[in-house]
Amino acid sequence: MTAAPTVSQEGPLALICGGGSLPLAVADFVAKRGRKVLLFPLRGFANPADFSGRAPEWVGLGQFGKFYGAAQVSGCRDVVLIGSMVRPSLRQIWPDLRTVMAMPRIIAAFRGGDDHLLSGVGRLLEEYGFRLVGAHEVAPEILVPEGTLGRFAPPEREDIAVGLDYLRATGRFDVGQAVVVAKRHVLAVEAIEGTDEMLARVMQLRANGRIRAPAGAGVLVKAPKPGQDRRFDLPSIGPQTVEGAGRAGLAGIAVIAGSTIMAQPEQLVQAADRAKIFVVGVPAEPSR
């Protein structure tokens, strides 16, 4: 996965945008390659202010018909789903006619975990003739490369190895993709609360004297689940991840090179240098 991927370039691209700044970064990288991008920000997830002057086509989570019509008319075949999507409650779904037809499949998709939901949406798109592609396939600039980002390097690799080992052991459960490890001890495991909230918990545990490892020790380790569909669910890090790790008193962050998305790479590196923490992309199969 760390070799330069082939960049998909066929026809205009439909970008369904969740929250955060990553969707727009992807849009800009794709546009820079000369490919036309249609923006479909998701109501309730994307921030309207970010899309001013970009001619977005806002869609609700259940408005598959609206998306379908606009994407078809523009000749889009490739679709990217990108951005943060905190699990919606069923109340947030406002179905239109075409969605109602597809409803049993959507409801089935909502029953399982995140992977289940997203792969359900992916299958639905494909049944309607679209091709779901990963954001990193159209904008490989967003992938964390192998090696150290920023000025600081990992002081030792053992905590990283323990974290990767834990994530491998739990990969078959549809659960979080991150752990915090310090001095070979797992301090926190992410499930549905998300990485930022897990880091806030570690900060709190440290403030309460519940963490014995000194500040400046410990690593946030993130990895994709084995076998997860990389087209829409790669782990990601951004400046706020770095800041959260800094506040939690960690030494740094380790992610899988070529399989992790970085939102705002420049700000991420700046934040890491400012917080004096390392950010490293490790090979998918670490040599032990």
Add this chain to the structure above:
Amino acid sequence: MTAAPTVSQEGPLALICGGGSLPLAVADFVAKRGRKVLLFPLRGFANPADFSGRAPEWVGLGQFGKFYGAAQVSGCRDVVLIGSMVRPSLRQIWPDLRTVMAMPRIIAAFRGGDDHLLSGVGRLLEEYGFRLVGAHEVAPEILVPEGTLGRFAPPEREDIAVGLDYLRATGRFDVGQAVVVAKRHVLAVEAIEGTDEMLARVMQLRANGRIRAPAGAGVLVKAPKPGQDRRFDLPSIGPQTVEGAGRAGLAGIAVIAGSTIMAQPEQLVQAADRAKIFVVGVPAEPSR
């Protein structure tokens, strides 16, 4: 483990007491059998009010010499370590002379996880001629039996099976012993924060609409780590666990029969019936 265990009865028993009501319950069960009990509440963990009128010998975590002297004089050979011991910071340790001699081993014990800490203390006690026994060996009344406690029975077993499976997969990591599972989806994993705090997190995630499963679904599953030393680190549940599970909107609690300690059994059952949640002891090797 669910067969009636042999009850150790040799000489007076030294009970080193952490926090919570469990140490006194154990003391009372042991005393009811006619065995003499010496109480060593741990300063900073046990609540002084609980020990009034019981002639306790208060000890600090580092005062091994004081404990050693008192236990020796009384002819104690068996020692039980029981009660909640939130990980101490090094500042809480006030070492005496004998402890300073044993210090390198204590410091080594503190470096790893909880198991490591406790087995280090266990080894130290044994080097000084004591025999560390489990609270359940001297007071089997505190073990959760197989089957349902209280009025409510588990509505379905799948979430329990997923939880047990997850805990088996992560048993070799020195990490928490509990997960929350709803509709086969792992919602939260306990690491060092403890069960009560994990349940509070689930309550919060539900309040924020981040949990799709309806209230009244989902199970807290607790299990001992495979290979952990059952003499001092069996999982435990009490009325506050039941109340936390109720507030988190769970259907119930599943633990391993014969390998889980229940603090205040009567209050636990009352709390379960009041919160309309089930508490079940499942066999160590569930038939699937």
